[in-house]
Amino acid sequence: MASGHPSGNTIARGRPMQTSEQGRAFLEGHEGVALRAYRCPAGKWTIGAGLTAASGVVVPKAGMVITRTEANRLLALALMRNYEPAVGAAMPGAKQHEFDAGVSFHFNTGAIGRATWVKRWRVKAPVSEIRAALGEWRKGGGKVLPGLVLRRAEEFEMLAYGRYAGIDRVATVPVRADGLARFAVPVSEAEIAEIRKGFASLGFDPGTNAHGVLATTAREFQRRYGLTVDGIIGRATLSALQRALDARVKVQAGVVGAGGSAGGVTAARELPEAAPAGLADALSAAPWIEPIILGLGAIWLAWLAWTYRDALAARLDRRFPRIAAKLRSI
Structure with missing residues (x-):
């Protein structure tokens, strides 16, 4: 070659x-x-x-x-x-x-x-x-x-x-002139859009510039998630963002499955006509099933809280900083 x-x-x-x-x-x-x-x-x-x-x-x-x-x-x-x-x-x-x-x-x-x-x-x-x-x-x-x-x-x-492209990506540049956080790993415009959407969904304002995320926002996110606070979005920050989004989706699914407002056992009492024959009658005839399902749902939510304790720590950081710090340490 x-x-x-x-x-x-x-x-x-x-x-x-x-x-x-x-x-x-x-x-x-x-x-x-x-x-x-x-x-x-x-x-x-x-x-x-x-x-x-x-x-x-x-x-x-x-x-x-x-x-x-x-x-x-x-x-x-x-x-x-x-x-x-x-x-x-x-x-x-x-x-x-x-x-x-x-x-x-x-x-x-x-x-x-x-x-x-x-x-x-x-x-x-x-x-x-x-x-x-x-x-x-x-x-x-x-x-x-x-x-x-x-x-x-x-x-x-x-x-x-023999061309080594992009080998300067790890150079330390704390803040861009436009106030946006620098990306320490390669990302496309489409990925930046998804990253901005992710920050916003978690309550972190990405700013109005569609080409990136505010460095101040990146720093606040990093502080709450126990990362190096440098305003540089690298693998650690993106991983924490992904885990926080995953935790949110799974917790919402767990709440629904445990009988939350979006469905679950409570909704099962009002089954549509297409439901399997006899299911509603079975639930009515066996009221002991409901607490078992709710108990399993609670166990599921507890497991999620433990699995994503880093994301939970970020949520607790402002009101319960000591608990948040403990969760990050284990």
């Missing part, structure tokens, strides 16, 4: 090939780097460039703070242990920029051993075929994600031509 870089091998001076400094910067530009531990959307404590306890190099905990130097060290260690060996095996004879592209892809997908684009790269297929195959890895949750479309495009540029 075309490149202005010198040839490289997976073995250099007796050592397995490692991700270059530029390669790590590229990866951090897409993953974001959080120096304070946060919960990912799945609820796992995370720190640095998306490292959880599963990385085997760090066990993030509530309140944990690391330096930028430590974040770099942990990422390099995680790559060496968990990703670089697999990429080296899947891409023998790779030049440095090709290896770096493979590492970024594998870090994001874990699929270096089965991806079609890697097989085509090994047989020196036309670059158009490799680009198309790499571009197929653009979905999350069954949907095409703009962030993944961009990442695959930039990984191809690195793979084919």
Whole structure:
């Protein structure tokens, strides 16, 4: 493949090939780097460039703070242990920029051993075929994600031509001149619109500028959710936002299921004609069913409160700061 870089091998001076400094910067530009531990959307404590306890190099905990130097060290260690060996095996004879592209892809997908684009790269297929195959890895949750479309495009540029795009995304710029928070990870206009909508639905004013979110709003959100208060919207802030929105949807569903005003057992007493025959009679004949269902609903809501205790802490922050701080610490 075309490149202005010198040839490289997976073995250099007796050592397995490692991700270059530029390669790590590229990866951090897409993953974001959080120096304070946060919960990912799945609820796992995370720190640095998306490292959880599963990385085997760090066990993030509530309140944990690391330096930028430590974040770099942990990422390099995680790559060496968990990703670089697999990429080296899947891409023998790779030049440095090709290896770096493979590492970024594998870090994001874990699929270096089965991806079609890697097989085509090994047989020196036309670059158009490799680009198309790499571009197929653009979905999350069954949907095409703009962030993944961009990442695959930039990984191809690195793979084919040695161009490292966007490696300055982790540069610290506290506030933009227009008063909007800076995004530390790549986002599209459509994603910004969704982020603004999310902040607004939680009671945080995103401002009138459709191109972003007010830095002051980002700081207030970060303060209430126990994040680093810097007015920069990165992976930690977006994860907290997603968890808060998920918690809201599930709690509302739980209230409905437990017999809230939107439905549940109470509404079941007024079943439509299309309801299964005998269901209304069964509920009337067995009044003990209602407290059982309500009890299960209460247990469900309690489980949700525990699972999303970080979101609950943010809600309690103003009136019960000590309780909020305790919830964030566990």
